[in-house]
Amino acid sequence: MKQIISILFIAAILYSCGNSNQSNPVERATQIKAAIKPGTVAATASGYTMNAKINGSNWVASSMMPPDAAGRIVGYYKNDYIGLSYSKTDMVVGKKIIISDDNAVDLMLNDGCLYINPKGAIEITKVDDNAAEGKFFFTNVCNNTKKEVKITDGFFRILLIKN
The missing domain is CATH 1.20.5 (Single alpha-helices involved in coiled-coils or other helix-helix interfaces)
Structure with a gap:
């Protein structure tokens, strides 16, 4: 008992x-x-990561799509995302990629805008056997309101898949 x-x-x-x-x-x-969105991996301090300022406010990706799967460098935070152009041949330190209508970025913010007329640049700052890093900035214009959105102080790190 x-x-x-x-x-x-x-x-x-x-x-x-x-x-x-x-x-x-x-x-x-x-x-x-x-x-975390399906098909993505969690963003971490030592792995995949993306952050920027959107009109001066901090934005930090909670997950990212591996670029070999997406063909782009894409970071997600809630329903927002930033997508940058990606090519393995561009992953060279010092390479500058000009953002334009021909080499566009994807920007989706929870504000009902379709963003057009991108202008800015991506610069590859570090590449080693395991990862590539870069910085970016750009502006877009909302097609409805013509309001400009500024993305500044952007940074990304992607992990490289070894063939």
Whole structure:
């Protein structure tokens, strides 16, 4: 009988600890997974990453699409995304890629605008056996309102797939 009471007591303690306001690992993993778009990988400080300022406000990708799968360098945050041109042959330190209508960027913000008339540049700043990094800036114009959006202080890191 003492054994049964002890087991029930321990079970009650474990149950109350498990139902506390502390986030358990399974719930946290589910929250993280929900923030990541299908086919993407989580953005991390040492892996895939993209960040920029959009009209002066910080924007940090929570996930990225591997460029070999997308053919672009794409970072996502909630429903927003930034997509940059990508070619393995462009991954050379010092390479500058001019952004224009012919070499466009993708910008999707949760504001109902279709962004047109891009102007800016991408510069590759580091390439090694494992990753490539670059910086970027550009402006776009909303086709409806003609309001300009400025993307500044952009940075990305992609991991390179070895063939």
